[in-house]
Amino acid sequence: MKNFAYYTAESVPAAARALAGMKNAVAKGGGTDLLALLKDRVLEPDEVVSLKGAKIDAKVAGVIAATTTLAELAADPWIKKHAPAVHVAADEAATPQIRNVATVGGNLCQSTRCWYYRNKNFACSKRGDDACAALTARSQHRYHAVFPHVACASAHASNLAPALIAVAATVHCVHPDGDRALDAGLLYQDPAKGRVQDTILRPGELIERITVPDSPLARRSTYVEFRERESFDFSAVSVAAAVHIDGGKVIDARIVLGAVAPKPLRATAAEQALVGQPLNAATIEKAAAAAFADARPLSDNKYKVVIGRRLVMRALAGLKEMR
Amino acid sequence: MTLRRIAKRLLVNGEEHEVSFLPHRTLLEVLREDMALTGTKHGCELGECGTCTVLLDGEPVLSCLVLARECEGREIETVEGLAGASGPHPLQHRFAELNAAQCGYCTPGMLMTAMSVLRKTPAPDRETLRRELAGNLCRCTGYLKIYEAIEMAAEDLQDG
Numbered sequence: 001m002k003n004f005a006y007y008t009a010e011s012v013p014a015a016a017r018a019l020a021g022m023k024n025a026v027a028k029g030g031g032t033d034l035l036a037l038l039k040d041r042v043l044e045p046d047e048v049v050s051l052k053g054a055k056i057d058a059k060v061a062g063v064i065a066a067t068t069t070l071a072e073l074a075a076d077p078w079i080k081k082h083a084p085a086v087h088v089a090a091d092e093a094a095t096p097q098i099r100n101v102a103t104v105g106g107n108l109c110q111s112t113r114c115w116y117y118r119n120k121n122f123a124c125s126k127r128g129d130d131a132c133a134a135l136t137a138r139s140q141h142r143y144h145a146v147f148p149h150v151a152c153a154s155a156h157a158s159n160l161a162p163a164l165i166a167v168a169a170t171v172h173c174v175h176p177d178g179d180r181a182l183d184a185g186l187l188y189q190d191p192a193k194g195r196v197q198d199t200i201l202r203p204g205e206l207i208e209r210i211t212v213p214d215s216p217l218a219r220r221s222t223y224v225e226f227r228e229r230e231s232f233d234f235s236a237v238s239v240a241a242a243v244h245i246d247g248g249k250v251i252d253a254r255i256v257l258g259a260v261a262p263k264p265l266r267a268t269a270a271e272q273a274l275v276g277q278p279l280n281a282a283t284i285e286k287a288a289a290a291a292f293a294d295a296r297p298l299s300d301n302k303y304k305v306v307i308g309r310r311l312v313m314r315a316l317a318g319l320k321e322m323r
Numbered sequence: 324m325t326l327r328r329i330a331k332r333l334l335v336n337g338e339e340h341e342v343s344f345l346p347h348r349t350l351l352e353v354l355r356e357d358m359a360l361t362g363t364k365h366g367c368e369l370g371e372c373g374t375c376t377v378l379l380d381g382e383p384v385l386s387c388l389v390l391a392r393e394c395e396g397r398e399i400e401t402v403e404g405l406a407g408a409s410g411p412h413p414l415q416h417r418f419a420e421l422n423a424a425q426c427g428y429c430t431p432g433m434l435m436t437a438m439s440v441l442r443k444t445p446a447p448d449r450e451t452l453r454r455e456l457a458g459n460l461c462r463c464t465g466y467l468k469i470y471e472a473i474e475m476a477a478e479d480l481q482d483g
Binding site: 001002003004005006030031032035036038039040050052071094095096097098100101230231232 | 454
C-alpha cells in the first residue's frame with residue numbers, strides 16, 4: 001500500500017473537522033475493509049484519520065457508538081432483546097477475528113465486494129470509468145446485483161445495514177457545517193460515475209452513533225442470509241424484516257434486501273402487501289413475490305431471485321412465530 | 324511524502340520491544356519483518372484465510388488487517404509465546420501427536436484462536452469450536468484432527 005500520514009482524533013467532531021481540511025483523506029474504523037482496499041490500491045489516500053480512540057457518549061440503551069465492534073454489538077443484551085435482526089446480523093458477520101476489530105460505522109460505510117471495483121485492470125463506473133465491467137457481455141457476475149443500476153451492477157455488502165434499516169434505526173452524522181440525524185434507509189444513494197462511496201455522507205461527514213428505537217417493530221425483527229459457505233463468507237442475498245402486529249393485523253412492516261443492489265433495498269411493495277393484512281401463509285407468499293417482482297437479474301445470478309424470495313418467506317414465517 | 328519510520332513500544336509475548344517501522348505497516352509485517360517473529364504466517368493478506376491470527380488483548384485478530392502502530396499499549400500474543408519453560412504447550416503437543424497439522428500453514432493461526440477459546444471456555448463442545456474457529460481456514464481440510472487435538476488439550480489443561 002502507499003504510505004500515508006496517520007492521524008487520531010479524540011472525538012468524532014474533531015475527526016470531521018480534520019477531514020474537512022484535507023484533500024485526499026479517508027476515515028478509518030477497524031480497518032478490516034479499508035486496509036484491503038489500500039493494499040489493492042483501490043484507494044490511495046494521503047491521510048488516514050483513525051476514529052479508534054474517539055470518545056463517543058453511547059451509554060444509553062439502544063445507542064450504538066459507530067466505533068463499537070461487531071463482537072461488542074453481538075454481545076449487547078439490550079440489542080438482542082429489542083432488535084433481534086441487528087443482533088443476528090452482527091453475530092453472523094464474517095468471522096470472530098473480523099468481528100473483534102470491524103466497527104459498526106465501518107460496516108455501514110464498507111465498499112462493495114465487486115471484483116471489478118477492487119481490481120483496477122477492469123472498468124468501473126464507481127472509479128470513474130465510462131463502463132461497468134460487470135455489465136459487459138462476458139462478465140463474471142454471479143454475486144452481483146439483481147436490481148442493477150444502469151451504470152453499476154455492484155451488490156452492497158453490508159449485512160448490518162438491512163437490519164438497521166428494518167428496525168428503523170437512526171444514524172447520527174457529524175459535520176463541521178452541521179450535524180444531522182437520518183433514518184438508516186436514507187443513508188445510501190444510487191451509484192454515480194466517479195463516486196466510490198455508497199452513502200450520502202459529504203466529505204468530512206462521519207457517522208458518530210446509531211440509535212435503535214424501543215419499538216414493537218424493532219422487537220419483532222429478524223435477519224436471514226444465504227451464503228455459499230457456512231462461515232467466512234459474504235452473503236449472496238440477505239433479508240431483514242420487521243413487523244408490528246396489532247389486533248391480528250400488520251400495521252407496520254419493513255422488509256429490506258441486502259446484496260441484491262448497489263445499496264440496501266427497501267422492498268416497499270412487499271411491505272405494502274402486508275400492511276392491513278394478517279400475517280399468514282398467503283400474505284407471506286404475496287410479499288415474497290412482490291419483493292422481487294421488479295428484479296432484472298443478469299444471466300448468471302438468477303438464483304439470487306429464487307433464494308431471495310424463499311428468504312423473505314423464511315424471515316416472515318419466523319416473525320409470525322415470534323412471541 | 325517522506326518515508327520516515329516511527330518508533331513504537333510493542334508488548335509481544337510478555338516482553339516490551341522498541342521497534343521502528345514505516346507508518347503504514349501492518350502488525351503482520353512488523354512481527355515478521357521487523358521483529359523476525361516468522362511463526363505468524365502471511366496468507367491472503369485480505370482477511371480471508373485466518374493464518375495470520377494473533378491475540379490482541381486476548382482476542383483473536385487478523386494481524387494482516389491491523390496497523391502495527393495501533394497496537395502500542397496492547398498485549399500481543401503470537402505462536403512463539405505458546406511454549407513454556409517445560410516444553411510445548413499442550414495444544415502444540417496434541418497437534419503434533421494427532422498430526423493435526425498437515426501442510427502446517429494454518430497451524431499458528433489455529434493454535435492462537437484455540438488458545439483464546441480455551442481461556443474463555445475450558446471445556447468447549449464441538450459446536451463452540453466450530454463457531455470460534457470459523458475464521459481459520461485449513462486448505463488441507465483437516466478440521467477433524469484439529470478439533471480433536473484442541474479437545475484433548477482442553478482435557479490436559481483441566482487435568483493440570
